Amino acid sequence: MEKARTLMVDRILLQLLFLVSLAGNLFWMNDQSVNKDRFTALQNEINNLDSANQKMNQKLKMFTDPDMMIVSLRGVEKHADSKAVVFWDKKTKDVYLNAENLPKAPEGMQYQLWAIADGKPVSAGMYSEEKDSKVSLANIPNAQAFAITLEKQGGSAVPTMENMFVIGNI
Structure with a gap:
């Protein structure tokens, strides 16, 4: 009976560890998704700034062409x-x-x-x-x-x- 109780406690602990691990993984995956969205937004902003910079350089070249x-x-x-x-x-x-x-x-x-x-x-x-x-x-x-x-x-x-x-x- 003691052995059965120990096995039951072990199963409960394993299930708790599994639930904690699952919650941690879900939190980590959500955090990764947010980071991916932020990275994509920053990449788009960099591309827009690069395009604007190229346009400005082209205009500057035209302004300075004798x-x-x-x-x-x-x-x-x-x-x-x-x-x-x-x-x-x-x-x-x-x-x-x-x-x-x-x-x-x-x-x-x-x-x-x-x-x-x-x-x-x-x-x-x-x-x-x-x-x-x-x-x-x-x-x-x-x-x-x-x-x-x-x-x-x-x-x-x-x-x-x-x-x-x-x-x-x-």
Whole structure:
């Protein structure tokens, strides 16, 4: 009988140890899951910061390139707070646009860059956030000014003057 009691106590102790071990493992696994989520969030933040850093370095390179003409575009009366910058490579005549300071285009609309060459508007390409300062929008050999209008998605053959946001002379 004493032996049976000892076996029963041993089983109870083993079951208690098993339950403590199980609780400890569940706690550890939960902690690992939280750490994994934190690691993923930090990795995403690092990737976002790295992307922003690359974008800033690209813009800095453009600002310091002696062959790059920088044309500031200021908001017209209806859009006085709007701003943009055109980078015009004097050697290649490629045109780049930084339009981060324009309001987000409404659904179905897109910003279009125009060069004023010989007094006439010439489309210099459609702006999108993916192209911002990274992709040449057009090659413009001669321009006296640049302007941006808001057009239907895909652009227009002629600028919609009442939708002009910014303009800047060279």
